[in-house]
Amino acid sequence: MRVKVSELIEGCILQKDVTGMTVYPLVPKKTVLNPIHLDVLKRFSIDSVEVERTLVDGTLFKPQTTAEDASEQKIEEIPLSFTESYLKAIREFKQEFTKWQSGGAIDFMKVRSIIMPLLKKVIETPENLHTIRHYSNPKDYLYHHSVAVGIISGMLAKKLGYDVGIYNQAALGGMLSDCGMARIRASxxxxxxxxxxxxxxxxxxxxxxxxxxKDTSLLKPEIKLAIYQHHERLDGTGYPGGEKAEKIHMMSRIIAVADVYHAMTSERAYRSKQSPFKVLEMIMEDSFGQFDISVVKALFSLIGDLSIGTKVRLSNGEEASVIFTKREALTRPLVKLEKSEEIIDLVQNRNIFIEDVI
Known part of the structure; x- marks a missing residue:
């Protein structure tokens, strides 16, 4: 919805780029607005912007007026977007996690009701995988990480050819892989x-x-094992057992890749979020031998295989369109710059990489 800048609050999420006088966005879409962004918008005399109806904490944003002067009733009748559904799921998962911290048992049916609708939406529109990393923040990282790892694990299992029953289980396992953090001291x-x-x-x-x-009948034994093993590495450098390849279940390998990918592409207390395309290269090159190559290739296919015409933002700030992809270098396609129409081969220009899909 379009909202007057004077009505914006911290935590609003931009739906569209806010443009200024240069070729680069003043504030790019998907940005979670903070006080600095709000000040910039006012200083540049921006009148109104497009934002999601949901704040980053999952609550409904209710400005006193909108640019369209839409009624609250009409707003609530509109189906939730993926972003709104995702943030609602984060809020619900946080409530469940708080119960676990107080010693409560896992309500597996509730957990299933949180993750399954999101997985369905991503299966229908895989491009949604590119958006979830933008909404994680250091304060609520653990909740975002759990939900995102569930989604990515389910998608990886599906990509690898597992049937619906198994990839749904992989999603549940991914989402619950860090449930034991509720037993760690909050401090x-x-x-x-x-x-x-x-x-x-x-x-x-x-x-x-x-x-x-371990005592639930709603998770398969291999999923329970994967929850225990998801920090193991094929070369024996992981934990808790330092197991090597032959003893690490395939479901464990799937959740391990989903876990490290989301962790590296999310904003953390000690590090800013990194480009998904740069992270894919790091997983393949820097962590070679630690992760199952078939799972890594499935992740490349899910995240890095961009269709011709996809709009991207490069690490130098330029916007471009994908004009050709190479199977052996999915993260470094041939792109055409939007402004100059110059064609750049990202394989030959290693100092430039794709920062984001726009």
Missing amino acids: ILEKKSLSQWEFQEIREHTLNSYKMV
Whole structure:
């Protein structure tokens, strides 16, 4: 909806780029507005902007007036967008996680009701995978991470050819892989840097998670194992058991890739979010031997395989269109700059990479 800048508050999410006098957006779409953004919009005399109806915390944004002067009743009758559905799921998952922190048991049917509609939406429109990383923030990272890992795990399992029953289970397993964090002291979860002993306590979340799910009949045994093993690495460098390839289940390998991908592309307390395309290259090159290559290739296909004509923003700020992709270099297609129409081969120009899909 279009809202007057004077009505905006911190946590609003832009639906469209806000443009200024240059070729670059003043504030790009998908940005979660903070006080600095609000000040910039006012200083540049921007009258109104397009924002989501939902704030980043999942609550409905209710400005006193909108540019269209739409009634609240009409707004609520419009079906939820993917972003709104996603943020609603984050709010619901946070409520469940808080119950677990107080010693409550997992309501598996409730968890299923949170993740399944989102997975269905992403299956219908895979491009939604590119949006979820924008809404994570350091304060609520754990909740965003759990929901996102569930979605990505389900999509990876589907991409690898598993049937609906299995990829739905993979989504549930991914979402619950960090449920054991609810048994870690809250003071540790909130810290930016950890001592050796605190880091060891964090590592215990895999065992905690397994204990929380082991007695349910709603998860398959291999999914329970995957929840326990999702930090294992094929070369034996992972935890909790330092297991190697032959002892790490395929479901564990799927959730492991989903987990590290979302962690690296999200804003953290100690690091800004990174480009999905740069992260894909890092997983393939820097972490070679740690992850199952078939799962990594499935992730490349889900995230990096852009169709001809896809609009992207490059790391140098330029906007471009994909004009040709190479199977052996999906993250570095041939692109044409929007303004100059110059054609750039990102394989030959390694200093430039795709920052985001727009």
